[in-house]
Amino acid sequence: MNNFIDKLAEKLTPLAAKLGSNRYLTVLRDAFMLAFPLTMFGSIVVVLNNLPFFSDDLKGTLNGLFGNGQNATMSIMTLFIAFGIGYYLTKSYDEDGVFGGVVSLASFLILTPFNLTTADGVDVGGVLSTDRLGAKGMFVGMIAAFIAAEIYTRIKKKGITIKMPDGVPDAVARSFASLIPAIATLSVFTLVNALVSGAFSTNLHDVIYTFIQQPLTGLGSSLPATLLALLLTQMLWFFGLHGQVIINSVMEPIWQSLALENLEAFKAGQDLPHIITKSFMDTFTVSLGGTGMTLMVVILMAFVMKSKQMKEIGRLAIGPGIFNVNEPVIFGLPIVLNASVVIPWVLTPLVVTTFNYFMMASGIFPATTGVIVPWTMPLFFSGMMATNSLMGGVLQLIDVAIVALIWFPFLKAQDKVNLSFEEK
Numbered sequence: 001m002n003n004f005i006d007k008l009a010e011k012l013t014p015l016a017a018k019l020g021s022n023r024y025l026t027v028l029r030d031a032f033m034l035a036f037p038l039t040m041f042g043s044i045v046v047v048l049n050n051l052p053f054f055s056d057d058l059k060g061t062l063n064g065l066f067g068n069g070q071n072a073t074m075s076i077m078t079l080f081i082a083f084g085i086g087y088y089l090t091k092s093y094d095e096d097g098v099f100g101g102v103v104s105l106a107s108f109l110i111l112t113p114f115n116l117t118t119a120d121g122v123d124v125g126g127v128l129s130t131d132r133l134g135a136k137g138m139f140v141g142m143i144a145a146f147i148a149a150e151i152y153t154r155i156k157k158k159g160i161t162i163k164m165p166d167g168v169p170d171a172v173a174r175s176f177a178s179l180i181p182a183i184a185t186l187s188v189f190t191l192v193n194a195l196v197s198g199a200f201s202t203n204l205h206d207v208i209y210t211f212i213q214q215p216l217t218g219l220g221s222s223l224p225a226t227l228l229a230l231l232l233t234q235m236l237w238f239f240g241l242h243g244q245v246i247i248n249s250v251m252e253p254i255w256q257s258l259a260l261e262n263l264e265a266f267k268a269g270q271d272l273p274h275i276i277t278k279s280f281m282d283t284f285t286v287s288l289g290g291t292g293m294t295l296m297v298v299i300l301m302a303f304v305m306k307s308k309q310m311k312e313i314g315r316l317a318i319g320p321g322i323f324n325v326n327e328p329v330i331f332g333l334p335i336v337l338n339a340s341v342v343i344p345w346v347l348t349p350l351v352v353t354t355f356n357y358f359m360m361a362s363g364i365f366p367a368t369t370g371v372i373v374p375w376t377m378p379l380f381f382s383g384m385m386a387t388n389s390l391m392g393g394v395l396q397l398i399d400v401a402i403v404a405l406i407w408f409p410f411l412k413a414q415d416k417v418n419l420s421f422e423e424k
Contacts (some may be wrong), residue, residue, distance in 0.1 A: 006386045010097050017381055018267075018316075020069075021087075023092055023223065024089075024146065025337055026088075027085055027088040027089045027092060027146075028085065028142070028336075028337060029079050029334065029336075029337065030079065030084065030088045030244075031083075031084030031085045031087075031145075032084070032334060032336055033331070033334075034080060034083075034084035034087075034088075034169065034330045035077055035081055035084065035294075035331065036047045036328070036331050036332055038073040038074070038077070038080060039073065039074055039077065039327045039328060039331055039399075041069065041073050042069065042073035042074030044320065044326075045066055045067075045069035045073075047065065048062070048066070049063050049066055049070070050202060051063040063259075066400070071130060074132045074134070075130045075131055075133070076134060076326065077132040077133075077134055077138070078108070078132075078134060078137045078138050078140075078141035079133050079141075079163045081138065081142060081145070082104050082105045082107075082108040082141040082142070082144065082145040083101040083102065083104065083105045083145075084101070084147035085104060085142060085146055085149065085150045086101040086104025086145050086148060086152075087100055087101030087104075087149070088145065089104075089145075089149040089153070090104075090149050090152060090153050090420065093139045093153040093156075093157065094154050095152075095153050095156050095157075096156075096174055096177075096178060099152075099174070099175075099178040099182065099292060099334075100149050100152050102150050102182075102184065103148055103149070103152050103153075103185050104144070104145035104146075104148040104180045104383075105145070106142065107142045107144050107145070107147075107148035107180075107185060107186060108137075108144040108145060108148075108190040109128075109185065109190040110190055111140055111189060111192070111193050111195050111203065111204045111205070112128065112132050112133070112137065112140075112203070112205065113129075113132065113195075113203040113205065114126055114127065115127060116129045121405060122173065127212075128322055132205055137205055138207065139208060140204055140205050142210060144189065144244075148185050148189065148319060151181075151184065151185045151188060152181045152182065152185045153180075153336055155180065155181035155184055155185070156177075156178075156181050160181065160184075161177045161178070161179075161180055161181065162176040162177060162178055162179055162180060163176075164177075165395050166174050166400040178336070180377060192204070200341070205410055215275065221401075222276070223276065223353075223357050226276050226281075226357075227350050227353065227354065229247050229251050229382070230285070230349045230350055230353060231346065232348065233247045233291065233317060233349075234345055234346045234349060235290075235333060235346065236339065237292065237330065237335070237336070237345075238335065238342055238345060239336070239337065240281050240348070244266065251281075252278065254329060255276065255277055255278035255279045255280075255281055257276075258274040258276060258277040258278070259277035259278040259279050259323045259370040260370060261273055261274060261370070261371065262274050262277050262279070262367070262368060262369060262370035263369060263370025263371065264370075264371075266369040266388075270367075272369065272370075273368045274367070275355070275357055275360045275368075276363055277294075277367075277370060278369050278372065279348060279368035279369070279370055279371060279373065279386045280356075280360075280367070280368045280386075281373060281377055281383050281393070282372070282382075282386075283368060283373055283383055283385075283386035283387075283396075284352070284353065284356045284377055284383070284386075284396065284399065285349055285352075286324055287324055287373070287377060287379060287382040287383070287396070288324075288396060288399055288400060288403065289322075289324060289326055289379070289400075290321065290324045290325060290327075290330075290378060291296070291326060291330075292326065292327030292330070292335070292345055292347055292348065292349060293322060293348055293352060293399070293400070293402075293403050294317075294326045294329050294330075294335075294403075295318075295321045295322065295324075295379060295400060295403075296400040296403040296404045297328050297329060297407050297408065297411070298313075298314045298317040298318045298321045299314070299318060299321075300314070300404060300407065300408060300411055301313060301314025301317075301333075301411065302315045302317075302318050304411075305411060305412070305415040306410075306415055306417075306419060307413060307415050307418035307419045307422055309418050309422070310333075310411070310415055312326070312370050313329060313332040314329075314331055316328055316332065317329040317332060317405060322379075323331030323376040323378060324375055324376055324377075324378075324380050325376070340410065340413065340414050340417070341407075341410055341411075341414065343410060344406050344410045346404075347406060348403055348406045348407065351402060351405065351406065354399075355399070355402065356399065358397065361396060364385040365387070365391050365392070365395045366388070366389045366391055366392060367392075368386045368387055368392075369385065369386065369388050370386070371382070371385060371386060373385045374387045378421050379393075379396050379397075379400065380393035380396055380397065381393065382396070383395055383396040407410065
C-alpha cells in the first residue's frame with residue numbers, strides 16, 4: 001500500500017504543480033475559496049433549519065425566520081464566484097481587481113433574465129430569481145466572468161482609458177481609468193444577450209440549461225442509466241457545476257414515480273417492483289455525506305491524515321457532513337478541478353450504487369419502500385427509515401467502508417503532497 005501511495009504521490013506532485021501554475025485554474029480556485037466562508041455559514045443554517053427530528057411546521061417556521069442566512073449565501077453563490085473570477089483574473093494581469101470584479105459580475109447579470117414565471121404561468125417582470133444566481137447559473141456565471149475580465153484587461157492594457165491629471169483623488173482617477181474598458185465590456189454582453197433573446201426568444205441560461213438536459217431526457221430507470229446520471233453528476237460537480245440540480249431535474253420525475261409505485265406495493269403487502277427510486281438515490285447516495293458520499297472522506301481527513309490543511313478542512317466539514325451538507329469539503333479540499341481526487345470522486349458513487357443495486361436485487365438487503373426520507377437525516381437512521389428495516393442502516397455502514405477503501409490511497413497521496421509544501 002505504501003509503495004502504491006508513494007508512486008501515486010510521485011505522479012500527482014508534478015501534475016499538481018502544473019495545475020497550480022495555470023492562470024485560469026488558479027483564478028477559479030481562488031474564486032471558490034473567496035466564497036468558502038459564505039458557503040460554510042449557509043451550510044450551518046441549512047442543517048439547523050432542517051434537523052430531521054423537527055416537525056414540518058417547525059422547519060417551516062425556522063426557514064421563515066432564518067432562511068435568509070442560506071438565501072444570502074449558498075443560494076446566490078454564483079454572484080460571489082463571478083466577482084471573484086473577475087477580481088483575481090484582472091489582478092493577475094496587474095490591473096485593478098475590484099473594477100474587474102464588478103464588471104464581471106455586471107456582465108453575468110446582463111445575461112440573466114429579470115423575470116419570474118409563477119406557478120400559474122404568469123410572467124412577472126423586474127424580478128431576479130435566486131435559482132439563476134445559484135447552482136443553475138454557475139456555468140454561465142463562470143464563463144461570463146472569465147470573458148468579461150479578459151476583455152476588460154485587454155482594453156486596459158492597450159491604454160484605451162481616460163487619464164486624469166495629477167492631484168485628482170485616487171478613487172476618482174481609478175474610476176475614470178476603468179470607464180471606457182467597462183463600457184466596452186458591458187456593451188459586448190448586452191449585444192450577446194440581445195442576440196440570444198432575438199434568435200431564440202429566450203435567455204442564455206435556458207439555452208445552456210436545455211442543451212445539457214436534452215441528451216438526458218431518454219434516460220430510464222435501469223442501472224446503466226442511473227450510473228450514467230451519477231457519472232454526469234460527479235463530472236459536473238468536478239467542474240464547479242451543481243450536478244444534482246442539472247441531472248436531477250430530468251431524472252427526479254422518473255425516480256419519484258418509481259418510488260410511488262414501490263410505496264403502493266408496500267402498502268398492499270406486495271413485492272416491491274423497483275430498486276432504483278427517489279428513496280434509493282436519496283438514501284444510498286446523498287445520505288452518505290452529500291453528493292459524492294463524502295462523510296467518510298471528511299472523517300479520514302480529520303482523524304487520519306497528517307497535513308494541517310486536510311485536518312482543518314475535515315474538522316470544519318464533519319459537522320455539516322453528518323447532515324449530508326458537503327459544500328465545505330467540495331470547495332475546501334477542494335474537489336472542484338482537483339485532478340488528484342477526480343478518480344475516487346467519480347468512481348466511488350458508481351461502485352457503491354452498483355453494489356447496493358445487486359445487494360437489493362439478490363434479496364440480501366431490502367429495497368426502499370418508497371417513503372421519502374428527509375435528505376438531512378443522518379447515516380444509518382435514514383437507511384432504516386427508507387427500507388423499514390434495520391438492514392437498510394447496516395447496508396449504509398458497509399457503503400461507507402467501501403468509500404473509505406476507495407478514497408484512502410488518494411487522500412494519503414494528497415496528504416503527502418500537502419505535507420511536503422507545509423514543511424518548506
